[in-house]
Amino acid sequence: MNENNRLYDLSVLPDDVFTYCGDKFFQLVLTLVGSDIVEILKIQSINSTQSFINTKNALSIFQLNIPELSLIKERSCFKLSNGDFVTKIGIENGLKYLTSIIKLKQNEQQARMVGNTNIENRLYDLINRNPLLKSLFSWYDQQQQEEANGIDQRTFLSSLIDNITNNLPKSKNQYRYNDCVKRFAVCLYILGGKLTYEFIRLNIVGALP
Template identity: 30%
Template sequence: MGSATTSDNTLDMGDRINKIISDYKKAIQKNHLQLRHLTTNELSKLMERLCQEISPDTLELFRNEHFNDDNNTADNTTQELEKFYEWMPKYLTEQDLKLEVIIRSKQEQQQNLSVVTQALLNQNEQIFQQIQAQPQQLTQMLTWQQQQQANNQNAQSINNFNQNSPQIDQSDKQKDYFDTLVKLASTTILLWTMVALSPNHFRFSEPVKNFAVCLYVLGGKQVYEFVRLNLYGSIPTLATVGHLIKNSDTTFSEAKFHFESLRRFHLHFGFCSEDTTGVIRKVEYESKTNSFVGFATPIDHGAPLSQFYRADTFNDSKTIYD
């Protein structure tokens, strides 16, 4: 909008200047004169009008510095024009010098800004290298501790070879506890690395994605948002989690049972969720299966038929609703 207004003003000024020059040319042609036969007074008036159109502030500044508005005689007018011709080059030279100083100052500021930006980039690179080095050191320390724990367990097994099984169970519990501690430390290192990265560089590994899905399923939306906001950048957003769940084979569809999952997952815990059956029947189109859900599904040998109301054409949809 601003550029369009500036363009219109430029065109209007150009039209006004062309009109001033054409008026004087017509006046010259009307009097059977040529441009080289212009008198000094006529040429001065033409230049004054052009300056008034192009830069009225400059003309007003000149008049305020050299003349009073009370004396407007012909001699004063001629004297004013002569002084104006002498004053204008000096004024333009001063303006050029000021503009050169401003441009030089802007260039110095730009150079200083480039130096500061480069210093910040170098500092960020050093910080990132230090963060990358810390997980390696922690991993080496955890590996050494795990080896020490294994050596201690071997020594304890030799010393307690003749002891009963409850003590062996206690050793197994300690081993499980240490393995859990190692996994927790590895996850913490991974989360810390994600926090240190820029939001545009977030890349989540498969264990982090699986952890995010489990946290959302078991904890719910509020728990997930609480963890994500307090550990910024450590886990994906809710939209990403929903996309992961949607693209997995664990999504539920109407009249479809996942009995094969019982053989794949050997869980020792049972989970139940809130009943989401609608009180009022609502027919919806499921794009993933290209079928309508919400109708009363027919029964075949005691089991409902999956994707029974599949619609490939508009006539199929009309038949289903009729």
């Protein structure tokens, strides 16, 4: 984990935070850093997450002599004897925190997207390199299309393949078998005998109990 990520709890920001605007955005800012910073952003029409992350310095407006800022300056700054204003450290830290946590959330989502793309590429490459996987993928795709068209293709073969693929990644003591496979196993044992049953069970791993 990145060292910066340890300093901030990114879970306070929802995954769709970059779509926030208007009241929804200001409510988030209010919750995280308080009403004074909300007012600083509002008066500059910084009314969305996207607008905020594209703002280099939301406090630079205090360098200007604007009458509309007088009330906000009184709450957010100290007035020096020479008439200059110095921003309160709490306001500066609040904006730094807000900027950092939103940018870290952005980096996290970008890294997740890259990771998902890498996984998709690996899966695509894996499927193309293995004829069995490629055939299974095509078969499952066909099954889903037929189910979407209202055609019930739930057969013993699909149950058996599902059972095998679900069991293969597990240790043998965690193998599980659906009812259809269990009934088939009983029939096979009765009709084929113990030797036939054991031969099939040992050679098709994960297929039979």
